[in-house]
Amino acid sequence: MKNTLGNAVTLTLFGESHKEAIGAVLDGLCPGVPVDEERIRAALEMRRPYGAISTGRREPDDFTIVSGIYEGRTTGTPLCILIPNTQQNSSDYDKTKNLVRPGHADYAALCKYHGFSDPRGGGHFSGRLTAPIVAAGAIAGGMLEQKGILLGTHIARCAGVDDRAFSNYPADLAALQSKRFATLDDAAGERMQEAIAAAAKDGDSVGGVLETAVLGVPAGVGEPWFGAVESELSAALFAIPAVKGVAFGGGFALSDLRGSAANDPFRVENGRVVTTTNHNGGVNGGITNGMPIVFSVAIKPTPSIFVPQDSVDVVSMQNATLQLSGRHDPAIVHRARAVVDAVTALVLCDLLTGRFGTDWWTA
Ligand SMILES: Cc1cc2nc3c(=O)[nH]c(=O)nc-3n(C[C@H](O)[C@H](O)[C@H](O)COP(=O)(O)O)c2cc1C
Numbered sequence: 001m002k003n004t005l006g007n008a009v010t011l012t013l014f015g016e017s018h019k020e021a022i023g024a025v026l027d028g029l030c031p032g033v034p035v036d037e038e039r040i041r042a043a044l045e046m047r048r049p050y051g052a053i054s055t056g057r058r059e060p061d062d063f064t065i066v067s068g069i070y071e072g073r074t075t076g077t078p079l080c081i082l083i084p085n086t087q088q089n090s091s092d093y094d095k096t097k098n099l100v101r102p103g104h105a106d107y108a109a110l111c112k113y114h115g116f117s118d119p120r121g122g123g124h125f126s127g128r129l130t131a132p133i134v135a136a137g138a139i140a141g142g143m144l145e146q147k148g149i150l151l152g153t154h155i156a157r158c159a160g161v162d163d164r165a166f167s168n169y170p171a172d173l174a175a176l177q178s179k180r181f182a183t184l185d186d187a188a189g190e191r192m193q194e195a196i197a198a199a200a201k202d203g204d205s206v207g208g209v210l211e212t213a214v215l216g217v218p219a220g221v222g223e224p225w226f227g228a229v230e231s232e233l234s235a236a237l238f239a240i241p242a243v244k245g246v247a248f249g250g251g252f253a254l255s256d257l258r259g260s261a262a263n264d265p266f267r268v269e270n271g272r273v274v275t276t277t278n279h280n281g282g283v284n285g286g287i288t289n290g291m292p293i294v295f296s297v298a299i300k301p302t303p304s305i306f307v308p309q310d311s312v313d314v315v316s317m318q319n320a321t322l323q324l325s326g327r328h329d330p331a332i333v334h335r336a337r338a339v340v341d342a343v344t345a346l347v348l349c350d351l352l353t354g355r356f357g358t359d360w361w362t363a
Pocket of ligand 1 (some may be wrong): 055063081103104105122125126127128130240241243300302303304327328329332335336339
Protein backbone atom coordinates (compact mmCIF):
# COMPACT_ATOMS: atom_id res chain seq x y z
CA MET A 1 0.00 0.00 0.00
CA LYS A 2 1.76 3.15 -1.12
CA ASN A 3 -0.02 6.43 -0.55
CA THR A 4 3.10 8.34 0.37
CA LEU A 5 5.23 10.46 -1.96
CA GLY A 6 8.78 11.60 -1.28
CA ASN A 7 11.77 10.82 0.90
CA ALA A 8 12.96 13.87 2.87
CA VAL A 9 9.65 15.72 2.59
CA THR A 10 6.73 13.33 2.36
CA LEU A 11 3.08 13.69 1.42
CA THR A 12 0.62 11.02 2.55
CA LEU A 13 -2.81 11.07 0.96
CA PHE A 14 -6.04 9.70 2.43
CA GLY A 15 -9.79 9.67 1.83
CA GLU A 16 -12.50 8.68 -0.59
CA SER A 17 -14.68 10.69 -2.93
CA HIS A 18 -17.96 10.12 -1.05
CA LYS A 19 -16.82 9.85 2.59
CA GLU A 20 -16.71 12.72 5.10
CA ALA A 21 -13.36 14.16 4.14
CA ILE A 22 -10.19 13.83 2.12
CA GLY A 23 -6.78 15.06 3.19
CA ALA A 24 -3.02 14.94 3.22
CA VAL A 25 -0.22 14.86 5.77
CA LEU A 26 3.00 16.68 4.93
CA ASP A 27 6.02 15.62 6.97
CA GLY A 28 9.69 16.60 7.02
CA LEU A 29 9.01 20.31 6.49
CA CYS A 30 11.47 22.87 7.75
CA PRO A 31 10.17 24.56 10.94
CA GLY A 32 9.44 28.28 10.74
CA VAL A 33 8.33 28.44 7.11
CA PRO A 34 5.38 30.84 6.62
CA VAL A 35 2.16 29.13 5.50
CA ASP A 36 0.02 31.43 3.39
CA GLU A 37 -3.58 30.19 3.52
CA GLU A 38 -4.58 32.65 0.76
CA ARG A 39 -2.07 30.97 -1.53
CA ILE A 40 -3.64 27.57 -0.74
CA ARG A 41 -7.12 28.95 -1.49
CA ALA A 42 -5.91 30.44 -4.78
CA ALA A 43 -4.33 27.13 -5.84
CA LEU A 44 -7.51 25.22 -4.98
CA GLU A 45 -9.49 27.72 -7.02
CA MET A 46 -7.39 26.81 -10.08
CA ARG A 47 -8.42 23.15 -9.63
CA ARG A 48 -12.09 23.88 -9.00
CA PRO A 49 -14.60 22.95 -11.69
CA TYR A 50 -16.47 25.73 -13.47
CA GLY A 51 -18.80 26.30 -16.40
CA ALA A 52 -19.85 23.83 -19.09
CA ILE A 53 -16.30 22.46 -19.35
CA SER A 54 -16.28 20.86 -15.88
CA THR A 55 -18.19 18.46 -13.66
CA GLY A 56 -21.37 19.69 -11.98
CA ARG A 57 -19.96 18.57 -8.61
CA ARG A 58 -18.84 21.95 -7.23
CA GLU A 59 -17.13 21.41 -3.88
CA PRO A 60 -16.22 24.54 -1.90
CA ASP A 61 -12.90 22.91 -0.82
CA ASP A 62 -12.95 24.70 2.53
CA PHE A 63 -9.79 23.25 4.02
CA THR A 64 -8.59 23.17 7.62
CA ILE A 65 -4.98 22.72 8.68
CA VAL A 66 -5.47 20.62 11.79
CA SER A 67 -1.82 20.26 12.83
CA GLY A 68 1.72 21.35 12.05
CA ILE A 69 1.34 25.13 12.05
CA TYR A 70 1.57 27.64 14.85
CA GLU A 71 1.12 31.38 14.45
CA GLY A 72 1.17 31.07 10.65
CA ARG A 73 4.41 29.10 10.39
CA THR A 74 5.28 25.42 10.09
CA THR A 75 6.21 23.74 13.34
CA GLY A 76 8.21 21.03 11.57
CA THR A 77 5.86 18.33 12.86
CA PRO A 78 3.33 16.59 10.58
CA LEU A 79 1.07 19.13 8.90
CA CYS A 80 -2.39 17.70 8.25
CA ILE A 81 -4.80 19.31 5.78
CA LEU A 82 -8.44 18.23 5.89
CA ILE A 83 -10.99 19.02 3.16
CA PRO A 84 -14.60 17.99 3.81
CA ASN A 85 -16.67 16.38 1.06
CA THR A 86 -20.00 18.16 0.98
CA GLN A 87 -21.47 17.68 -2.51
CA GLN A 88 -21.39 13.92 -2.93
CA ASN A 89 -24.47 12.27 -4.46
CA SER A 90 -24.01 8.55 -4.03
CA SER A 91 -27.40 7.69 -5.59
CA ASP A 92 -25.83 8.57 -8.98
CA TYR A 93 -23.90 5.32 -8.63
CA ASP A 94 -26.69 3.04 -7.35
CA LYS A 95 -28.09 2.05 -10.77
CA THR A 96 -24.74 1.13 -12.27
CA LYS A 97 -22.88 0.09 -9.15
CA ASN A 98 -22.06 -3.43 -10.39
CA LEU A 99 -20.94 -2.21 -13.83
CA VAL A 100 -17.29 -1.22 -14.03
CA ARG A 101 -16.45 1.93 -15.99
CA PRO A 102 -14.11 1.44 -18.97
CA GLY A 103 -10.96 3.53 -18.51
CA HIS A 104 -11.60 4.09 -14.80
CA ALA A 105 -10.07 2.27 -11.83
CA ASP A 106 -13.28 0.45 -10.80
CA TYR A 107 -12.33 -3.03 -12.01
CA ALA A 108 -8.64 -2.81 -11.09
CA ALA A 109 -9.52 -1.55 -7.57
CA LEU A 110 -12.11 -4.30 -7.16
CA CYS A 111 -9.41 -6.88 -7.90
CA LYS A 112 -6.81 -5.27 -5.64
CA TYR A 113 -9.05 -4.72 -2.63
CA HIS A 114 -11.11 -7.93 -3.05
CA GLY A 115 -14.32 -5.91 -3.41
CA PHE A 116 -13.94 -4.07 -0.09
CA SER A 117 -12.92 -0.66 -1.47
CA ASP A 118 -15.50 2.15 -1.54
CA PRO A 119 -16.58 2.32 -5.21
CA ARG A 120 -18.71 5.48 -4.96
CA GLY A 121 -17.41 8.20 -7.23
CA GLY A 122 -14.21 6.24 -7.82
CA GLY A 123 -13.55 6.02 -4.05
CA HIS A 124 -9.86 6.47 -3.25
CA PHE A 125 -9.08 6.69 -6.99
CA SER A 126 -11.26 9.74 -7.58
CA GLY A 127 -9.81 12.92 -9.08
CA ARG A 128 -11.30 14.50 -5.94
CA LEU A 129 -8.23 13.35 -3.99
CA THR A 130 -6.14 15.77 -6.00
CA ALA A 131 -7.60 18.65 -3.91
CA PRO A 132 -5.40 17.94 -0.85
CA ILE A 133 -2.42 17.44 -3.18
CA VAL A 134 -3.04 20.93 -4.54
CA ALA A 135 -3.35 22.37 -1.02
CA ALA A 136 -0.10 20.74 0.10
CA GLY A 137 1.59 21.73 -3.16
CA ALA A 138 0.70 25.37 -2.51
CA ILE A 139 2.72 25.23 0.71
CA ALA A 140 5.64 23.66 -1.17
CA GLY A 141 5.26 26.25 -3.95
CA GLY A 142 5.50 29.07 -1.40
CA MET A 143 8.72 27.58 -0.03
CA LEU A 144 10.21 27.35 -3.53
CA GLU A 145 9.23 30.93 -4.34
CA GLN A 146 11.06 32.16 -1.23
CA LYS A 147 14.17 30.54 -2.72
CA GLY A 148 13.61 32.22 -6.11
CA ILE A 149 12.24 29.08 -7.78
CA LEU A 150 9.19 29.71 -9.98
CA LEU A 151 7.06 27.21 -11.82
CA GLY A 152 3.95 27.10 -13.96
CA THR A 153 2.03 24.98 -16.43
CA HIS A 154 0.10 25.74 -19.60
CA ILE A 155 -2.34 23.68 -21.62
CA ALA A 156 -0.08 23.02 -24.61
CA ARG A 157 -2.77 21.08 -26.48
CA CYS A 158 -6.37 20.10 -25.95
CA ALA A 159 -8.81 18.35 -28.29
CA GLY A 160 -6.36 18.82 -31.15
CA VAL A 161 -5.92 22.60 -30.61
CA ASP A 162 -2.37 23.85 -29.90
CA ASP A 163 -1.34 26.69 -27.59
CA ARG A 164 1.73 28.74 -28.51
CA ALA A 165 5.05 27.59 -27.06
CA PHE A 166 6.72 29.26 -24.07
CA SER A 167 8.64 32.26 -25.44
CA ASN A 168 9.69 34.25 -22.36
CA TYR A 169 9.58 32.06 -19.29
CA PRO A 170 9.31 34.68 -16.51
CA ALA A 171 6.62 36.69 -18.35
CA ASP A 172 4.72 33.58 -19.47
CA LEU A 173 4.74 32.03 -15.99
CA ALA A 174 3.56 35.31 -14.46
CA ALA A 175 0.69 35.54 -16.98
CA LEU A 176 -0.41 31.94 -16.33
CA GLN A 177 -0.74 32.46 -12.58
CA SER A 178 -4.09 34.26 -12.81
CA LYS A 179 -5.59 32.15 -15.62
CA ARG A 180 -8.15 29.49 -14.77
CA PHE A 181 -7.91 28.09 -18.29
CA ALA A 182 -4.14 28.22 -18.56
CA THR A 183 -3.18 28.91 -22.17
CA LEU A 184 -0.54 31.39 -23.29
CA ASP A 185 -2.63 32.28 -26.34
CA ASP A 186 -6.16 33.28 -25.26
CA ALA A 187 -7.62 32.63 -28.73
CA ALA A 188 -6.29 29.04 -28.64
CA GLY A 189 -7.79 28.72 -25.15
CA GLU A 190 -11.20 29.79 -26.49
CA ARG A 191 -11.03 27.19 -29.26
CA MET A 192 -10.06 24.48 -26.75
CA GLN A 193 -12.96 25.39 -24.49
CA GLU A 194 -15.36 25.27 -27.45
CA ALA A 195 -14.05 21.79 -28.30
CA ILE A 196 -14.51 20.63 -24.69
CA ALA A 197 -18.05 22.02 -24.60
CA ALA A 198 -18.84 20.30 -27.95
CA ALA A 199 -17.61 16.95 -26.60
CA ALA A 200 -19.67 17.49 -23.42
CA LYS A 201 -22.78 18.16 -25.52
CA ASP A 202 -22.25 14.76 -27.14
CA GLY A 203 -21.85 13.15 -23.70
CA ASP A 204 -18.21 12.53 -24.54
CA SER A 205 -14.81 13.75 -23.29
CA VAL A 206 -11.43 14.98 -24.60
CA GLY A 207 -7.81 14.92 -23.44
CA GLY A 208 -4.79 17.16 -23.73
CA VAL A 209 -1.15 17.88 -22.99
CA LEU A 210 0.22 20.09 -20.21
CA GLU A 211 3.66 21.66 -20.40
CA THR A 212 5.46 22.78 -17.25
CA ALA A 213 8.53 24.97 -16.74
CA VAL A 214 10.49 25.38 -13.51
CA LEU A 215 12.98 28.26 -13.24
CA GLY A 216 15.75 28.80 -10.71
CA VAL A 217 16.55 25.26 -9.59
CA PRO A 218 20.32 25.20 -8.99
CA ALA A 219 22.52 22.84 -11.00
CA GLY A 220 23.49 19.60 -9.26
CA VAL A 221 20.17 18.50 -7.77
CA GLY A 222 19.04 14.87 -8.18
CA GLU A 223 20.51 11.47 -7.46
CA PRO A 224 21.97 8.86 -9.80
CA TRP A 225 20.57 6.32 -10.89
CA PHE A 226 17.15 5.75 -9.43
CA GLY A 227 16.65 9.08 -7.72
CA ALA A 228 17.02 10.99 -10.98
CA VAL A 229 15.04 14.23 -11.22
CA GLU A 230 13.22 12.71 -14.21
CA SER A 231 12.46 9.51 -12.27
CA GLU A 232 11.20 11.31 -9.17
CA LEU A 233 9.10 13.79 -11.10
CA SER A 234 7.60 11.27 -13.47
CA ALA A 235 6.77 8.80 -10.67
CA ALA A 236 4.79 11.56 -8.96
CA LEU A 237 3.24 12.87 -12.18
CA PHE A 238 2.08 9.40 -13.22
CA ALA A 239 0.28 9.15 -9.87
CA ILE A 240 -2.08 11.92 -11.00
CA PRO A 241 -5.25 10.22 -12.22
CA ALA A 242 -5.57 10.32 -16.03
CA VAL A 243 -1.86 10.99 -16.70
CA LYS A 244 -0.69 8.59 -19.40
CA GLY A 245 2.58 10.12 -20.57
CA VAL A 246 5.48 12.24 -19.29
CA ALA A 247 8.33 13.57 -21.43
CA PHE A 248 11.24 15.88 -20.60
CA GLY A 249 12.48 18.58 -22.96
CA GLY A 250 12.08 17.48 -26.56
CA GLY A 251 10.87 14.08 -25.32
CA PHE A 252 9.99 11.50 -27.96
CA ALA A 253 10.73 13.95 -30.79
CA LEU A 254 14.44 13.87 -29.80
CA SER A 255 14.62 10.32 -31.13
CA ASP A 256 14.19 11.67 -34.68
CA LEU A 257 17.06 14.16 -34.37
CA ARG A 258 20.78 13.84 -34.94
CA GLY A 259 23.01 14.37 -31.91
CA SER A 260 24.15 17.66 -33.40
CA ALA A 261 20.57 18.93 -33.20
CA ALA A 262 19.56 17.27 -29.92
CA ASN A 263 22.58 18.34 -27.84
CA ASP A 264 22.39 21.59 -25.89
CA PRO A 265 25.67 23.49 -26.50
CA PHE A 266 27.32 25.04 -23.41
CA ARG A 267 28.38 28.71 -23.14
CA VAL A 268 29.48 31.01 -20.34
CA GLU A 269 27.07 33.91 -19.77
CA ASN A 270 27.67 36.49 -17.03
CA GLY A 271 30.08 34.09 -15.33
CA ARG A 272 27.52 31.27 -15.36
CA VAL A 273 27.44 28.07 -17.42
CA VAL A 274 24.30 27.95 -19.56
CA THR A 275 23.13 26.01 -22.60
CA THR A 276 22.03 27.82 -25.75
CA THR A 277 19.14 25.38 -26.31
CA ASN A 278 17.22 23.26 -23.79
CA HIS A 279 16.21 20.10 -25.67
CA ASN A 280 17.09 18.05 -22.59
CA GLY A 281 14.66 19.95 -20.38
CA GLY A 282 17.23 21.10 -17.83
CA VAL A 283 18.28 17.60 -16.78
CA ASN A 284 21.42 15.66 -17.76
CA GLY A 285 22.20 12.29 -16.19
CA GLY A 286 19.17 12.69 -13.97
CA ILE A 287 20.74 15.79 -12.37
CA THR A 288 19.67 19.40 -12.92
CA ASN A 289 22.02 21.48 -15.09
CA GLY A 290 20.69 24.87 -14.00
CA MET A 291 18.54 25.48 -17.10
CA PRO A 292 14.72 25.57 -16.82
CA ILE A 293 13.29 22.13 -16.07
CA VAL A 294 10.72 21.60 -18.81
CA PHE A 295 8.41 18.63 -19.22
CA SER A 296 5.10 17.64 -20.80
CA VAL A 297 2.32 15.50 -19.36
CA ALA A 298 -0.31 13.72 -21.48
CA ILE A 299 -3.81 13.66 -19.96
CA LYS A 300 -6.27 11.18 -21.38
CA PRO A 301 -9.95 11.97 -22.03
CA THR A 302 -12.12 11.58 -18.90
CA PRO A 303 -13.15 7.93 -18.66
CA SER A 304 -16.69 8.58 -17.35
CA ILE A 305 -18.72 9.53 -20.41
CA PHE A 306 -22.44 9.54 -21.12
CA VAL A 307 -22.45 7.54 -24.33
CA PRO A 308 -23.34 3.83 -23.96
CA GLN A 309 -20.29 1.60 -23.51
CA ASP A 310 -19.57 -2.10 -23.33
CA SER A 311 -18.90 -3.22 -19.79
CA VAL A 312 -19.51 -6.15 -17.49
CA ASP A 313 -21.66 -6.73 -14.41
CA VAL A 314 -19.08 -7.97 -11.92
CA VAL A 315 -21.71 -9.59 -9.68
CA SER A 316 -23.68 -11.55 -12.32
CA MET A 317 -20.55 -11.90 -14.50
CA GLN A 318 -22.60 -11.00 -17.60
CA ASN A 319 -21.76 -8.63 -20.42
CA ALA A 320 -23.68 -5.39 -20.07
CA THR A 321 -24.15 -1.94 -21.56
CA LEU A 322 -23.15 0.90 -19.28
CA GLN A 323 -25.18 4.10 -19.54
CA LEU A 324 -23.77 6.48 -16.95
CA SER A 325 -25.62 9.30 -15.25
CA GLY A 326 -24.18 11.70 -12.68
CA ARG A 327 -21.60 14.46 -12.87
CA HIS A 328 -18.25 14.22 -14.64
CA ASP A 329 -15.60 16.44 -16.20
CA PRO A 330 -15.77 16.42 -20.02
CA ALA A 331 -12.04 17.24 -19.85
CA ILE A 332 -9.53 16.97 -17.04
CA VAL A 333 -6.63 18.87 -18.56
CA HIS A 334 -7.58 22.39 -17.35
CA ARG A 335 -8.09 21.17 -13.78
CA ALA A 336 -5.07 18.84 -13.78
CA ARG A 337 -2.82 21.82 -14.45
CA ALA A 338 -3.07 22.85 -10.75
CA VAL A 339 -2.31 19.27 -9.74
CA VAL A 340 0.77 19.11 -11.96
CA ASP A 341 2.02 22.37 -10.43
CA ALA A 342 1.43 20.97 -6.93
CA VAL A 343 3.13 17.65 -7.54
CA THR A 344 6.09 19.41 -9.17
CA ALA A 345 6.48 21.73 -6.17
CA LEU A 346 6.29 18.80 -3.73
CA VAL A 347 8.90 16.75 -5.59
CA LEU A 348 11.26 19.70 -5.87
CA CYS A 349 10.87 20.47 -2.15
CA ASP A 350 11.74 16.87 -1.43
CA LEU A 351 14.76 16.84 -3.79
CA LEU A 352 16.09 20.19 -2.57
CA THR A 353 15.68 19.14 1.08
CA GLY A 354 17.55 15.93 0.27
CA ARG A 355 20.34 17.94 -1.37
CA PHE A 356 20.70 20.92 0.97
CA GLY A 357 19.01 19.79 4.22
CA THR A 358 15.86 20.78 6.06
CA ASP A 359 17.19 24.08 7.44
CA TRP A 360 18.24 25.34 3.97
CA TRP A 361 14.72 26.71 3.56
CA THR A 362 15.13 29.29 6.30
CA ALA A 363 18.89 29.82 5.85
C1 LIG B 1 -8.73 16.90 -11.43
C2 LIG B 1 -9.22 15.60 -11.94
C3 LIG B 1 -10.59 15.41 -12.16
C4 LIG B 1 -11.08 14.20 -12.64
N1 LIG B 1 -12.43 14.09 -12.85
C5 LIG B 1 -12.91 12.91 -13.33
C6 LIG B 1 -14.32 12.76 -13.56
O1 LIG B 1 -15.12 13.68 -13.36
N2 LIG B 1 -14.74 11.57 -14.03
C7 LIG B 1 -13.89 10.53 -14.31
O2 LIG B 1 -14.30 9.48 -14.75
N3 LIG B 1 -12.56 10.68 -14.10
C8 LIG B 1 -12.06 11.82 -13.61
N4 LIG B 1 -10.70 11.94 -13.41
C9 LIG B 1 -9.81 10.84 -13.84
C10 LIG B 1 -9.92 9.58 -13.06
O3 LIG B 1 -9.79 9.81 -11.68
C11 LIG B 1 -8.88 8.56 -13.57
O4 LIG B 1 -8.96 8.45 -14.95
C12 LIG B 1 -9.11 7.21 -12.94
O5 LIG B 1 -8.82 7.29 -11.56
C13 LIG B 1 -8.27 6.11 -13.56
O6 LIG B 1 -6.90 6.40 -13.44
P1 LIG B 1 -5.96 6.42 -14.74
O7 LIG B 1 -6.69 7.24 -15.76
O8 LIG B 1 -4.71 7.10 -14.26
O9 LIG B 1 -5.76 5.03 -15.17
C14 LIG B 1 -10.19 13.13 -12.91
C15 LIG B 1 -8.82 13.32 -12.70
C16 LIG B 1 -8.33 14.54 -12.22
C17 LIG B 1 -6.84 14.71 -12.04
